[in-house]
Amino acid sequence: MLIALIGVIPPGLLNMTAAKISIKEGYSRGLMFSIGVCVVVIIQTLIAVIFARYLSKHPEIVQVLQRVAFVLFVLITIYFLALAKQQPKLKVEQERRSKHSRFFQGMFLSSLNVFPIPYQAYMSVTLASLGWLTFDNVSITSYVAGAATGTFVMLYVYVFFFKRIKNKKIKSQKNMNYIIGIITGIISIVTLINIIKDL
Numbered sequence: 001m002l003i004a005l006i007g008v009i010p011p012g013l014l015n016m017t018a019a020k021i022s023i024k025e026g027y028s029r030g031l032m033f034s035i036g037v038c039v040v041v042i043i044q045t046l047i048a049v050i051f052a053r054y055l056s057k058h059p060e061i062v063q064v065l066q067r068v069a070f071v072l073f074v075l076i077t078i079y080f081l082a083l084a085k086q087q088p089k090l091k092v093e094q095e096r097r098s099k100h101s102r103f104f105q106g107m108f109l110s111s112l113n114v115f116p117i118p119y120q121a122y123m124s125v126t127l128a129s130l131g132w133l134t135f136d137n138v139s140i141t142s143y144v145a146g147a148a149t150g151t152f153v154m155l156y157v158y159v160f161f162f163k164r165i166k167n168k169k170i171k172s173q174k175n176m177n178y179i180i181g182i183i184t185g186i187i188s189i190v191t192l193i194n195i196i197k198d199l
Contacts, residue, residue, distance in 0.1 A: 001153070002150065003123045003150065004120075004148070004151045005150040006183055007119055008155065015155055017105075018034050018155045018158050018159050021159075027160060029102045030158075031159060033103065036106025037106040038148045039106075039107055040111050041110060041116060041147060041148050042147075044110075044117050045120050048117045049120065049121070049135070049144065052121045052124040053140075055121065056128050073184050073188040074188050076181075077181050078181075081178065081181035120147060
């Protein structure tokens with residue numbers, strides 16, 4: 001759940017769309033959009049964990065992916081600490097859609113966002129290497145449920161609290177960028193330590 005929360009915290013297409021829908025059309029439509037997103041997240045996370053189970057049996061592939069992941073997390077850290085300073089803008093959308101169409105819109109946009117698959121695959125392999133996750137059916141089901149729950153909780157926060165956060169004159173976006181940068185920086189350090197241990 002925490003891993004999914006971290007992955008959805010940055011303002012992006014899905015959470016900003018959920019916030020926009022809730023502001024313009026009401027909370028119920030924002031929640032329907034969020035549920036549609038989470039349905040796809042369940043499928044994506046399941047694919048990621050199954051892929052991670054395969055990777056856990058082939059450590060040579062994991063070593064290559066660790067190095068790739070290290071570079072990616074360093075770049076993400078640099079981005080959020082140095083470059084991500086602009087406030088996201090919500091565009092006004094006049095068209096009103098039904099709750100069902102918002103549900104399928106959430107599924108569609110979530111299916112376009114393939115980042116959760118490599119992200120969850122890497123994190124589940126990391127958790128497995130630490131002994132915190134086993135790849136039996138119960139653990140996989142629990143992990144997938146936790147990922148979907150974490151995604152929904154963060155989208156829920158955007159749906160219900162974005163207007164309040166947006167109206168307060170605090171540097172919420174800037175602080176959020178620093179927090180995300182610090183988190184990805186810590187993940188980069190942990191990944192580097194694991195790479196050094198394998199040498």
